Amino acid sequence: MARSKTNDDRGDMMQGTLAMLILRTLLLAPAHGHTIAYAIERTSEDILQVEHGSLYPALHRLEERGLIASFWGTSENNRKAKYYRITPTGRKHLASERNRWDQIVNAIARVLGPATE
């Protein structure tokens, strides 16, 4: 029991932020998993290293919650791939999550105060 619990905790932490990143990425255009993974890495200038494997369960969870939808399509290099696009609910969710995130970041910044070096 104990083992799976820690697993879930970590998942939850990751999930929130990862979900937001995925939704943000999909805001621009529908994409498949491989593109999403690289897009996140690139836009964060390689600071956020996503374990590509963990991206997929996250995608499924988002789909399950109706925040994104999927369809099978053909990729740029002519391969069959599962594409994801953001749904209207997803957009709304992203906006509210974004708000909350900004608040948290600001709050943390206020607590930490100006950098002292």
Add this chain to the structure above:
Amino acid sequence: MSWLRYFRRPQRDQDFALEIDAYLQHEIDDNIARGMNPREAAFAAQRKFGNVTIAKETTHRMNTIGFLETLGQDLRYAARLIRLEPGFFSVAILCLALGIGANTAIFHLLDTVRLRTLPVANPQELVELEIGSSQRSGNFSSSHSDFTYALWDQLRTHQQAFSGLFVWEPTRFNTATGGEVRNVEGLYASGDFFRTLAVVPALGRVFSAEDDRPGCGAPGVVLGHSYWQREYGGQASAIGRKISIEGKPFEIIGVAQAGFFGVEVGKAFDVVIPVCAESLIDGESANTPKRDHWWLAVIGRLKPGWTLAQAHAHVEAISSGLFEATLPPSYTPETAKKYLAFKLTANPAGSGVSDLRSKYQDPLLILLGIAALVLVIACANLANLMLARASARERELAVRLAIGASRPRLIRQMLAESLLLAAIGAACGALLAQFLSSYLVRFLTTTDNPLYVDLGTDWRIFGFTAALAVLTCLLFGLMPAIRATRANPGTLMKASGRGLTDARERFGLRRILVVAQVALSLVLLVGALLFVRSLHKLLTLDAGFQESGVLVAEVNFSTLNYPPQRWNEVQSEILRRIRILPGVEQAAATSILPISGDRWNDEFLFVGANPSGKFLSNFSAVSPGYFRTLGTPLLAGRDFNEHDTTLKSPKVAIVNQSFIKKFLNGANPIGKRMRIETGPGEPETIYEVVGVTKDAKYVRLSDPFSPTVFTALDQTPKYGASTIMLSRSHLALTSQLAAIKREMAAISPAMSLNFYTLQSEIADSLLRERLMATLSGFFGFLAALLASIGLYGVMAYIVARRRGEIGIRIALGANRANVLTLIGSECGKLLLAGLLLGIGFALAASQAITKLLYGLSPTDPLTIVLSVLLLALVALPASLIPAIRASRLDPMQALREE
């Protein structure tokens, strides 16, 4: 979580695999574009993705319903175990099925007979009126007939406590118009019967007070619902048709509502007739005008606001008026004084009236007790089996824990196994209950006394026993899982198979269970043997007559409309015709058939003796040749002969040995004259004793021999236009029967006949004893078997546990006899403790069955010794097999296993 998704799991998993594949292909493409060779590109792609399996599992878990997924796995695993261990599971399921099934069936019958209320509106308002005293004189129709017609007539006009009141009398009606009888279960009931019980017609109408008037002739009759279904195919056209009752046509006016069987539990009426028709049906021998014939029972419904106590006070208060107004003129002053002192009492009748109840309440309670013990033994056995399996699986569980199974998961799996076992057991139990209850009802049904019981399964008691058994299953099924998961798997793995005498305390529990099983099954065996031996005694006792080969023919000639003074003549003619039939060796007629339950007793005085020295004796009027036909030897004097008729000679009597012993202190009775009590105005009857016979049983086989006076049939006034013929022949029963039937038809085809053998009559009278012997025997044997299986289980376990020790002993020079003694004494200790405890229990419990035994004390030492021997005999192989197996142990092999 969604059910739809749950069932689409395979599709989902496949989709996901494709998606991962797509990712890898993209990554490989990119890697190759970056200049890697294909092999490197593929590895790098895998690395980038991370653990494919974890990703797959995570998504799979998302798509599934975890509980269901694992439940399915657990059940499949459990089913596989059942296939692997058929012995264990069949014994466990047998235990469950027996415990649950037997209890459900017996409790169901007990509940129907004893506890359930009548299926009518507000049964708690129903009250039965009875006479507190049993010292009544006159004729009685059945055990709950407390009213004469005159008394009922008075009661209904004077009572104020009841909103409805009716009399009823169960009887049997012959619906054939001649020849062999076709009896139906009949009921006489007064006009308010249906209104009081609030029973509505299913078809047509039911009769009411207007239909039930004195002198009503042949009023309309109402059919029971099931009889209507059976005989008239449920056709509406039955209404208005005629039905022949004792040779007289009656019109069918309606059918009672379905499920209404009357007020007597265990019986269902076929035809109910207004009580006013009794005068017509019974003609000259009708009960209605007789003030000393007790034949009716009264039930009433309390007026709103009246309590039972108030009604009781009311009927008691009006009693003296009622009895004064109905004093039978034939009573002597003495009897009259008793009669006038009678008081009516009111008793609750919400659950109906039943002969069955008084007769079978005790036996059924005892059977329920036996079944409950079987359930306890079964549960103990089950617990033992589960424990034995558990210890064998400790290692397996430890291994599974060690390689990462979670504790709840293991417990869930054990739960699934126990539940599967319990479910199969309970299902078998329900089946067995159905089977057993129909068997019980068939057992208790005789041609004379059809038992009507609703045969459904009682789901409440089924639920209760099943819950108990399932609980046992779960408790002991889960124990190993809980124990195993609490301990450190490493310790467990090291311990199992190695410890020589570890787990002492669990051992203790199993020993206690086995000792309890042996003790309880000994109690059941003692009970079973007591009942079996008691039945055997009854079957083999010298009843004073030879019942085998005697054919009984009840002949009713009321349809021939002879006047009562010619009845004796008709009877003689019938007997004469039967006697001359080819093949008939002996034939006789009698007024009372032995062991049929019929009884005639009277008070008499010896002529010339002290007038206060009255004696009470059984009586029977028999024809010449009666004793020869039944095979009862005449010890002194003479039999009746053709000269003993009313007109020509003085009245004569034959007495039995008990009569001489009890009333004459063994003096010679021949020539003694006795005067039978008669009421004022009736001619005095004086009989002279002319013979002595050997004692013979009268009412019941289990009664001691009682003083009996036989009078000559032709000198005894007849009360009805019917007679009982006995014949003994060397012909086959069927041809003898056919010959009598032909001969009677030659006299008149309108006479009705009913045939049976004296043997079957006697067998029917021992029904209760046979029921007890059969069922307790069955359960007793089963309990012994279960206990032996339990014993075997424990012994086999002990041997398995001590393999290492035994191996060392053999290696050090112990021979086979030593090992046999070692294991045998272990087993003997358990058995002895169980037997001693069992004897104690049996002695303590035996008092409960005293009343149901014949000729045996419940603590009969021979029975107890026999039971102990029997149980030891059954248990012997159970203990010998493991002991012998231990003695043949190869020490090298046993030690190498360590």
